[in-house]
Amino acid sequence: MKLILTQEVTGLGGPGDVVEVKDGYGRNYLVPQGVAIRWTRGGEKTVESIKTARSSRAVRDLGHAEEVKAKIEGQTVNVSVKAGETGRLFGAVTVAEIAAAITEASGEAVDKRTIAVDHAVRTLGAHQVTVRLHEDVLATVAINVVKA
Known part of the structure; x- marks a missing residue:
């Protein structure tokens, strides 16, 4: 077709x-x-x-994508989630939650469809995500998952 x-x-x-x-x-x-x-x-x-x-x-x-990359790349973004005593999350951190946290921290709107996560984020601590801002521009953002 x-x-x-x-x-x-x-x-x-x-x-x-x-x-x-x-x-x-x-x-x-x-x-x-x-x-x-x-x-x-x-x-x-x-x-x-x-x-x-x-x-x-x-x-x-x-x-514009280059400007946004300069703002968000290298930043550490905190994402607060509910977690158990052992640090294991109740579910996983979604790309929508990550997008909201990046938008809040940088002031630049980031669409959840542009975020690529290598593996499901199910534990507290530091993780890396890639944001595709343009077909030629990728930004790597560190997220820190903390207990709410």
């Missing part, structure tokens, strides 16, 4: 890209979520308009 992406999809492409995916993935996930539209011959005009807007935005976004 051929689709035109309207938003960034990790591992697939960015807005305006024409991609070939399996029918089920396109029909059951990408199109209903609004991140892609079906490709048609008339859709080529849509692709060109999306790519034009994307290229003009890319330069501006790259500069």
Whole structure:
């Protein structure tokens, strides 16, 4: 199935890209979520308009991403959670909680979809997360999970 992406999809492409995916993935996930539209011959005009807007935005976004990286990289962000006597958490720290903590600490809005955690954070202490601010800009942030 051929689709035109309207938003960034990790591992697939960015807005305006024409991609070939399996029918089920396109029909059951990408199109209903609004991140892609079906490709048609008339859709080529849509692709060109999306790519034009994307290229003009890319330069501006790259500069902003570099500024945000300078603010958040190297920072240690505290995340307060409930934990037992042994320091084991009740559940895991979610990327939404991490995004909220980074946003609160830096003043810059960070989307939870841009945060990559290598392993589930289930213990107190220091952990590392990666934030993808732009396709070319990655920031590493240290989080410190503390007992609430």
